[in-house]
Amino acid sequence: xxxxxxxxKNFILAIFIVLIILVSNKYQKEVKNLFYSASLPIQNFFxxxxxxxxxxxxxxxxxxxxxxxxxxxxxKNLELLSELSSLRExxxxxxxxRKALDLGLEKExxxxxxxxxxxxxxxxxxxINKGSKDGIKKDFPVITSQxxxxxxxxxxxxxxxxxxxxxxKESSLDGKISGKDISGLVEGEGSFKVVFKLVPHExxxxxxxxxxxxxxxxxxxxxxxxxxxxxxxxxxxxPFQTAExxxxxxxxxxxTLFVITEF
Amino acid sequence: xxxxxxxxxxxxxxxxxxxxxxxxxxxxxxGIVPNLIVIAVFVLNILEGPEKETGIFAALVAGFLWDxxxxxxxxxxxxxxxxxxxxxxxxxxxYVRVQITKKA
Numbered sequence: 001x002x003x004x005x006x007x008x009k010n011f012i013l014a015i016f017i018v019l020i021i022l023v024s025n026k027y028q029k030e031v032k033n034l035f036y037s038a039s040l041p042i043q044n045f046f047x048x049x050x051x052x053x054x055x056x057x058x059x060x061x062x063x064x065x066x067x068x069x070x071x072x073x074x075x076k077n078l079e080l081l082s083e084l085s086s087l088r089e090x091x092x093x094x095x096x097x098r099k100a101l102d103l104g105l106e107k108e109x110x111x112x113x114x115x116x117x118x119x120x121x122x123x124x125x126x127x128i129n130k131g132s133k134d135g136i137k138k139d140f141p142v143i144t145s146q147x148x149x150x151x152x153x154x155x156x157x158x159x160x161x162x163x164x165x166x167x168x169k170e171s172s173l174d175g176k177i178s179g180k181d182i183s184g185l186v187e188g189e190g191s192f193k194v195v196f197k198l199v200p201h202e203x204x205x206x207x208x209x210x211x212x213x214x215x216x217x218x219x220x221x222x223x224x225x226x227x228x229x230x231x232x233x234x235x236x237x238x239p240f241q242t243a244e245x246x247x248x249x250x251x252x253x254x255x256t257l258f259v260i261t262e263f
Numbered sequence: 264x265x266x267x268x269x270x271x272x273x274x275x276x277x278x279x280x281x282x283x284x285x286x287x288x289x290x291x292x293x294g295i296v297p298n299l300i301v302i303a304v305f306v307l308n309i310l311e312g313p314e315k316e317t318g319i320f321a322a323l324v325a326g327f328l329w330d331x332x333x334x335x336x337x338x339x340x341x342x343x344x345x346x347x348x349x350x351x352x353x354x355x356x357x358y359v360r361v362q363i364t365k366k367a
Contacts, residue, residue: 010316017323021338028337035331039281046285054289118284120333121298127284155334162334167294191294251288 033131033157040129040159043117051252058252109221110262112136115255116163124168124190126151128257131159141220141260148248149213149224150257163257166226167192167247174216175226177209186211186226186245194227194245205232205243221263268317272324279303280328300325301344308348313356322348 024031059066112135114128130136140153142163151171154164164171171188175196184199199205209229215222227247234241283299290296304325308318326341333340 017341021341024337031337032331042278042281043285046281050286050289053286118281118332119288121283121296121300121329122333125334192291193294251291 111258124165176214308351
């Protein structure tokens with residue numbers, strides 16, 4: 001006897017469903033946009049609830065790590081304060097020289113504020129609450145308020161957009177080590193993992209070096225923070241070394257993001 | 264398969280999809296989050312046994328909603344989950360002799 005799911009009526013139903021799928025694909029963007037528009041209040045509610053719940057439990061689960069991180073940050077803070085004071089002097093000197101040579105002062109980017117509302121199940125893609133009707137275009141970079149690079153706009157709908165995080169498997173961009181003449185390729189490996197590749201063997205990569213965007217490639221403005229070196233891997237047979245990166249961006253910090261619309 | 268059941272399945276999986284993509288993402292373990300949609304389809308098909316067809320409709324609905332909330336084209340996860348559901352039915356029918364659920 002045939003199993004129930006192989007009855008004739010189910011075959012007809014299957015054909016009907018295939019037709020619906022084909023029609024849905026023709027108007028895929030409109031169908032998805034309709035669902036996203038209808039789901040926005042619920043998604044906002046769950047996103048905020050998830051964040052609050054996670055924030056509540058995080059200190060309990062990570063108390064030991066937080067204590068160590070606090071101590072490291074206090075030391076780093078002092079080092080940065082000292083560096084900041086010398087950089088302020090350089091900035092003033094730079095402005096004076098520019099005025100003297102009649103060069104324009106560097107402009108900041110043109111930004112649009114957005115909010116993350118969901119994340120793709122199987123990829124490192126997040127959805128933001130602005131789309132083509134707000135002026136969002138494909139490949140626009142997305143950053144946090146601390147100028148940490150989050151990713152770039154991968155897909156644009158009328159009311160929403162999908163942002164490909166730098167840790168996504170299809171993400172790759174040019175990066176360099178801040179303060180050193182070391183450039184390479186920053187690639188995502190999925191699950192929020194990022195690696196720094198194609199760095200010549202003879203270059204001196206160290207743990208805690210800061211990785212920033214470089215001007216090569218032209219997609220991202222220079223100087224956006226990416227992450228810091230976690231572990232360097234090099235072998236004698238490979239002409240290049242690879243480093244695991246600990247990205248600065250965190251999904252918990254995506255309450256307010258900024259899309260760079262002009263730079 | 265009643266129309267009422269299809270709507271109930273649509274609502275359950277719709278809420279599950281939003282819960283998965285907006286709430287659960289904040290609780291990853293080294294970047295990994297369990298996929299509740301796949302788990303729900305699997306459990307439903309296992310518990311209802313090989314003779315019923317609700318599990319297959321659930322796979323269709325779940326796949327459709329997964330496609331909506333992902334960057335894949337509509338049909339990608341529908342096909343995967345439906346085949347997954349049918350495979351479970353075939354295995355339960357032909358290879359599993361132990362009764363997983365008690366008949367009423």
